[in-house]
Amino acid sequence: MKFFGIAFKLGLLLAGVGMLASGLTGFYAYQASRAMLVESAKAELLTTTQVLGRRITQSREEISRNLQVLAGHPAALAVLRGNSPAQEDQLATLFERILLANPAYFQIRLISASDNGLERVRVDRAGERLVRVQGDDLQEKAHFSYLSGTLKLAPGTTYLSRIVINHERGAHAGQDQPSVILGTPVVDDMGHALGAMVINVDLNGAFAMLTSDLPRDYQLFLANRSGDYLIHPDPTKTFGFDKGRRVLMQEEFPKTQALVDRQVERLLLEVHDGRYIDAPVVAAFIGRKSRVAGDEDRLLLGLTQPLGAVLVQANRLGSVVLQMVVGACLICLALAVLVARAVTRPINSLSRAVHGFAYGHEAAALPVERQDEIGVLARSVSHMQDEIRNQLATLERNREDLEHLARHDALTGLPNRRAFQERLELTLARAQRSGERFALLFIDLDQFKSINDRWGHEGGDAALKIVAQRLSAAIRKADAVARMGGDEFVVLLENPTRREDIVVIAEKLLDSVHSPILHAGQEMQVGFSIGISQYPEDGDTAATLLSRADHAMYAIKAAGRNGFRFSASKGTPTNPTPL
Amino acid sequence: MALCISLVPRRLRGLLLTVLWLVMAGLAQAQGTLRVLAWPGYADADLVRLFEQRTGATVEVTSIDTDDVMWQKLSHDQAADFDVFAVNTAELQRYIRDGLVVPVDTKAIPNTARQLARFRNLKGIPGLVRDNQVFAIPYTYSEMGLIYDRQQVKEPPTSLRALWEPRYKGKVLLYNGSAHAFSLAAMAMGDRTPFHLDERAWPAAVEQLIALRRNALGYYSQPEESVEMFVNGHAALMFANYGSQQVQLLRAVGANVGYAMPKEGALAWLDCWAITRGARNVALAQAWINFMLEPEPGEALLKRQGLANTTTESPNLSPQDRLKWLEPVEDSERRAHLWERILAGDRARKVLAP
Numbered sequence: 001m002k003f004f005g006i007a008f009k010l011g012l013l014l015a016g017v018g019m020l021a022s023g024l025t026g027f028y029a030y031q032a033s034r035a036m037l038v039e040s041a042k043a044e045l046l047t048t049t050q051v052l053g054r055r056i057t058q059s060r061e062e063i064s065r066n067l068q069v070l071a072g073h074p075a076a077l078a079v080l081r082g083n084s085p086a087q088e089d090q091l092a093t094l095f096e097r098i099l100l101a102n103p104a105y106f107q108i109r110l111i112s113a114s115d116n117g118l119e120r121v122r123v124d125r126a127g128e129r130l131v132r133v134q135g136d137d138l139q140e141k142a143h144f145s146y147l148s149g150t151l152k153l154a155p156g157t158t159y160l161s162r163i164v165i166n167h168e169r170g171a172h173a174g175q176d177q178p179s180v181i182l183g184t185p186v187v188d189d190m191g192h193a194l195g196a197m198v199i200n201v202d203l204n205g206a207f208a209m210l211t212s213d214l215p216r217d218y219q220l221f222l223a224n225r226s227g228d229y230l231i232h233p234d235p236t237k238t239f240g241f242d243k244g245r246r247v248l249m250q251e252e253f254p255k256t257q258a259l260v261d262r263q264v265e266r267l268l269l270e271v272h273d274g275r276y277i278d279a280p281v282v283a284a285f286i287g288r289k290s291r292v293a294g295d296e297d298r299l300l301l302g303l304t305q306p307l308g309a310v311l312v313q314a315n316r317l318g319s320v321v322l323q324m325v326v327g328a329c330l331i332c333l334a335l336a337v338l339v340a341r342a343v344t345r346p347i348n349s350l351s352r353a354v355h356g357f358a359y360g361h362e363a364a365a366l367p368v369e370r371q372d373e374i375g376v377l378a379r380s381v382s383h384m385q386d387e388i389r390n391q392l393a394t395l396e397r398n399r400e401d402l403e404h405l406a407r408h409d410a411l412t413g414l415p416n417r418r419a420f421q422e423r424l425e426l427t428l429a430r431a432q433r434s435g436e437r438f439a440l441l442f443i444d445l446d447q448f449k450s451i452n453d454r455w456g457h458e459g460g461d462a463a464l465k466i467v468a469q470r471l472s473a474a475i476r477k478a479d480a481v482a483r484m485g486g487d488e489f490v491v492l493l494e495n496p497t498r499r500e501d502i503v504v505i506a507e508k509l510l511d512s513v514h515s516p517i518l519h520a521g522q523e524m525q526v527g528f529s530i531g532i533s534q535y536p537e538d539g540d541t542a543a544t545l546l547s548r549a550d551h552a553m554y555a556i557k558a559a560g561r562n563g564f565r566f567s568a569s570k571g572t573p574t575n576p577t578p579l
Numbered sequence: 580m581a582l583c584i585s586l587v588p589r590r591l592r593g594l595l596l597t598v599l600w601l602v603m604a605g606l607a608q609a610q611g612t613l614r615v616l617a618w619p620g621y622a623d624a625d626l627v628r629l630f631e632q633r634t635g636a637t638v639e640v641t642s643i644d645t646d647d648v649m650w651q652k653l654s655h656d657q658a659a660d661f662d663v664f665a666v667n668t669a670e671l672q673r674y675i676r677d678g679l680v681v682p683v684d685t686k687a688i689p690n691t692a693r694q695l696a697r698f699r700n701l702k703g704i705p706g707l708v709r710d711n712q713v714f715a716i717p718y719t720y721s722e723m724g725l726i727y728d729r730q731q732v733k734e735p736p737t738s739l740r741a742l743w744e745p746r747y748k749g750k751v752l753l754y755n756g757s758a759h760a761f762s763l764a765a766m767a768m769g770d771r772t773p774f775h776l777d778e779r780a781w782p783a784a785v786e787q788l789i790a791l792r793r794n795a796l797g798y799y800s801q802p803e804e805s806v807e808m809f810v811n812g813h814a815a816l817m818f819a820n821y822g823s824q825q826v827q828l829l830r831a832v833g834a835n836v837g838y839a840m841p842k843e844g845a846l847a848w849l850d851c852w853a854i855t856r857g858a859r860n861v862a863l864a865q866a867w868i869n870f871m872l873e874p875e876p877g878e879a880l881l882k883r884q885g886l887a888n889t890t891t892e893s894p895n896l897s898p899q900d901r902l903k904w905l906e907p908v909e910d911s912e913r914r915a916h917l918w919e920r921i922l923a924g925d926r927a928r929k930v931l932a933p
Contacts, residue, residue: 116793117924139924143795145812148749169923241801245645 006347011340018332026325034314038282041310042268046284048214049303050266053288055210056301060182060292063199064158066098067184070108071155071197076186079120080112080194088121092132095123099130104209106166106174107200110186113151113193117142120195124172131172139170145295150183150196153293159183159196160294163203163230165242171200178203178230178239180296207231217309221285221302223249227260230299249285249300259287259300270307280307346374350381357385409483411461412468420482420490424542427492431535436495439502439534442549443471443509445487446527446561455519460487462519463526470512475505490549499534499566506530506564527562529553538567611860612637613867616652616664618850619644620884621719630870636863646670653679659857663864665718667848668706669905675714680853682712687865690872690890691716697902698889704849705906715851716868719886721822722847722902723759724895725839726829731815735839739767743787747815748794752808754820755798757918758908759846763818764788766843766903773846774906781917785930788921798922802828810834822847823895827885844901 070076073094075087095108110121117140122133141147150159161181166174180201185193203222211220222231227248229238240247250257252274258264267285285302346367353366366378407419415423427438445451445467452460464487471481471489480492491509496502509530516523531553533539538548548567556565613636615622622640631638641661643649650673653661658679666674674680685691691699698717701707707715725736731750732741742751742763754760764787765773765780776784796812799805802821806828809817819825819838829836852868854861870876877888887893896902908914920930 119924136926136929139929140793140926141924142749143792143797143924145797145808148796148812167919167922169919170925171923 005344007340007344010343011336014336014339015329015333018336019329022325022328022332026321026328030314030318030321033317034311037314037317038270038307038310041305042270042282042284045218045282045303045305046266046268046286048218049284049286049301052210052214052220052303053286053301056288056299057291059206059210060158060160063182063201064184064292066102067158067182067197067199068156070094070098070110071184071186076110076197077188077194079110080186081188091121092123095121096130096132099123099125104202104205105199106177106179106202107171107198109198109200110195111141111147111198112195113147116140117144117147124174126172133170137170139168144168146181146183146198147196149294150185150198151193153185153193155185155187155191155193157184158292158294160290160292160296162295163224163299165239166200174200174202180206182292203230214303215305217306219281219304221249221300221304223256223300223302224296225260225298225300227251227256227300249302253283253285253302256285256300256302259285262287262298271304281305282307282310346370346378350374350378353385354381357388409468412465412483414468414472414489415480415482417482417484420480420484420492421542423480423482424492424545427494428535428540428542428545432540437497437535439493439496439532440545440549441491441493441502441506441509441564442484442531442533442546442553443489443491444529444553444557446529446557448487448526451524451526455522455524459519459524463517463524466517467513467526471509474509474512490546496534502532502534502566503564506532510562510564528564529557529561530564531556531567532564533567611863612639613663613860613863614661615640615867616643616649616661618642618665620880620886621665621850623879623883626870626876626879629875630867633870634863634866636860636866638867653855657857658855661855662858662860663852663854663867665850665852666715667850667905668704668715669848669907671715671851671853672706672907674853675709679856680714681856681858681861682714683716683852683854683868684865685713685716687862688716688869688872690869693872694889695892704904706904707851715853716872717849717851717889718871719880719884719888720847720849720902720904721824721886722840722845722893722896722900723822724819724845725841726809726817726819726826727837727839728809728813728815729835729837731813732837735837736816737839737842739763739841739843741841742816742818743767743791743794745794750796750813750815751791751794752805752812752814752817753791753795753798754805754818755800755922756820757914758911759820760788760918760921761914762846762903762908764791766841766846769843773903775909782927782931785917785921786927788918789927789930792921792924806832806834809836823887823893824885826895838895840896840900842901844903846905847902848905 070091073091075091075094078084078087079091091110098108099105105125107122107124109119109123111117111119119133119138119141122138124131124133146159146161149161153159159182161183163178163180166177166179169175180203181198182201183196183198186195186197187193207220207222211218214220219233220231221229221233223229227250228241229247229249232238232247237247250260253269253271255267255269259267265287267283269283269285270280271283272280281304283302283304285300288299288301290297290299349365349367366382367374368378368382369375370378407415409416424440430436431438445463448460448463451463455463464483467489468481468483471491475481475491475493478494482490484490493502493505496505510528513526513528516525518524531549531551533545533548533552535545539545552565552567555568556563559565615638617640619642622638627638627640630636641652643652646667649664649666649670653664653674654677671680685701694717697703701713701717704717707713707717725739725741727736741747742753761776761784762773764784765776768780768783768787770776770780796814797808799808802825805817805821805825808814809829810832817825823838826836826838852871854864854868858864872890874890877890880886880888881891887895892898917930
């Protein structure tokens with residue numbers, strides 16, 4: 001089979017088509033499912049962000065409820081109205097209870113509207129402890145907007161301060177920490193705000209609780225309405241405005257500019273640039289308007305999830321798809337090989353059969369039993385082979401007949417002169433090599449002419465046939481007899497050991513023709529004259545040996561017929577044997 | 580290079596080609612490179628181009644936006660990375676102390692003759708002259724006057740004492756900065772050396788600042804913040820730490836405000852050009868300073884930045900208004916420490932406690 005034969009090309013084509021098909025299918029399947037995964041992750045992220053937004057509101061509402069409970073407590077009004085240490089103690093205890101129950105609260109205070117906003121009851125968190133601040137340590141807060149803002153509000157409503165780093169010296173655990181302050185007015189029967197109940201909330205603590213059940217790879221971003229970061233995975237980026245160098249959400253995520261500008265209220269992003277160039281993320285951002293009065297009227301909330309985490313599933317899927325594609329490719333390859341072989345094997349067997357037939361070998365089996373085009377072709381080839389084989393056999397027979405005709409006498413069936421010449425040359429060559437001997441007996445029918453005259457040519461032919469048969473029967477198998485033409489025959493005796501052997505054979509030959517020949521109901525009497533030459537005594541060429549035997553035959557004919565005589569080349573001629 | 584340019588967005592291409600042309604032109608003329616370190620808006624591209632065309636030099640501008648970054652860049656490598664920079668008079672002192680600046684030959688800067696009288700008198704500006712050597716040339720400044728709401732304050736305030744007036748209780752906006760706060764209190768008390776408080780003056784200054792706090796609506800840090808607080812809090816009076824910039828911002832949001840200079844003098848910062856000890860081409864640095872005193876840069880400051888220049892009188896000032904150029908304070912840590920307590924709402928006894 002040629003390397004770049006039809007099988008290879010066909011196999012290559014089939015395998016190529018198969019691999020391309022499975023590869024493309026795999027690729028598009030992967031792409032489509034990757035996009036779906038990212039989309040669903042984004043949707044999930046957005047939902048989570050919105051849930052978180054609602055949690056923030058709920059958390060704020062809970063603080064508001066606590067504020068209302070405290071502001072409505074009779075002790076609050078009593079403390080603001082006058083000097084009542086017992087009520088102060090009562091309130092302080094209440095504050096402590098609430099601080100214990102709410103770890104994210106830094107501080108609870110009752111602040112009076114008078115006395116430049118002097119704090120009246122104040123409990124701070126200080127590490128693990130709670131500290132009640134009293135006496136000279138109480139501070140005036142009238143210059144803070146959380147007080148002036150709260151005092152302007154209607155009863156039962158909540159004020160929300162800006163989320164800032166609390167630099168109010170003496171704030172214990174809350175000092176220099178990101179904080180948000182919520183307050184509600186404490187009003188008398190006339191509706192005058194005599195003071196404010198205020199809770200300082202630990203921003204990070206509150207958010208740590210809100211986000212504690214988020215997946216660990218989620219990252220939280222919180223910014224104020226201008227985009228200044230308040231919460232960021234990298235704490236150095238938060239409250240940049242407090243350090244004199246603003247760090248803005250829209251600088252890290254340029255598309256959030258639309259959120260800052262209030263063109264949109266939610267945003268889904270895939271971020272591949274900036275610090276996310278090596279670890280892209282999907283991000284969801286929402287803007288949430290504050291439902292309460294205050295300075296922080298809108299917050300921007302964002303969650304990111306590493307794209308890598310989203311794509312872990314896609315990658316797993318990708319590797320499964322890849323395995324399937326590789327498997328499919330291998331199957332394609334195997335199928336291609338099988339198909340190629342199935343197609344080319346019968347062609348090859350046909351080709352081998354034709355090839356073998358052409359070179360005369362035994363014809364190989366043909367797939368003639370097949371019902372397809374190859375079966376038809378095989379049957380045609382088989383039929384053609386039979387035809388050729390028959391014609392060749394006929395030709396061979398004719399050739400053999402011709403060959404026989406060319407080398408045998410048509411009448412007697414004996415080898416003719418030409419065939420005998422070849423036999424003689426062969427025997428001579430062998431004898432010369434091996435040093436063997438042989439003898440030629442030249443035989444001529446006596447008075448054949450008179451037989452012809454008396455019995456006609458048919459009688460002559462019949463006599464010649466009978467003589468031929470009798471000669472053939474009389475000689476040994478190794479010896480040869482031939483008709484040289486007319487009534488002349490010649491016998492070749494292979495390796496006679498002695499002259500006497502030749503004599504025995506010659507006499508036997510003479511005896512064989514002695515019995516009468518029946519022809520047309522009448523007996524014919526024929527006789528021989530035999531001239532004998534021997535190798536090597538009488539010559540070493542065929543012509544010489546024949547010539548000597550011929551001469552010896554004529555000599556015996558002249559001497560009286562029906563006898564034999566050895567060539568006279570050596571010693572005295574043998575006397576003819578009288579009948 | 581053509582390929583690279585084709586990758587650049589079209590709108591930037593023209594700019595890039597211009598820059599390349601300028602770079603090549605500069606190299607061809609071999610007039611040297613001037614390395615400028617300045618605040619945003621001090622060396623705008625069009626002004627730089629004008630200077631380059633005139634001198635054939637190439638200018639590399641580096642912008643900084645805080646005093647600390649400027650100090651980092653210049654104290655690194657003995658100021659060898661820059662030739663000329665803009666610095667305020669108070670900050671200039673540590674550069675002189677560490678020998679990072681060299682004296683400026685005013686005769687080499689003929690445009691100083693165009694400056695207003697108060698800026699020609701270099702000895703009258705604390706910190707510019709040492710041992711009869713001038714270390715910097717005034718360039719731009721901003722005064723800290725009083726902004727008032729024309730609706731609530733019918734007569735423009737003439738004194739810093741207006742901030743303490745009881746009628747403005749809860750309507751005064753103040754700046755949250757310890758150094759300026761104490762200087763302000765000192766000036767209001769008639770102290771002539773507000774940057775160097777006398778030991779006996781401290782309790783009085785604290786009392787003054789607590790009294791001021793009790794009058795306050797609040798304290799701001801950023802100009803935008805001050806505008807928001809002024810408008811939303813219906814403030815009557817504001818100490819304008821950012822001066823005319825705040826006036827511009829307030830007027831931009833429609834506030835009907837006036838701007839007054841107190842008779843005690845207005846605190847003011849003054850930025851000056853100085854030459855570094857690492858300057859490679861002092862003549863070129865002098866040419867830059869000279870160029871900065873021409874009308875175009877001066878107008879650019881006024882129109883683009885809302886900052887005053889030294890060659891024309893500021894629209895916010897009249898010639899008789901006094902400016903109190905900022906100087907390093909005697910003990911900034913002490914001021915900050917006391918200020919924290921005052922700001923937190925502590926009363927005098929607590930503030931002055933050790």
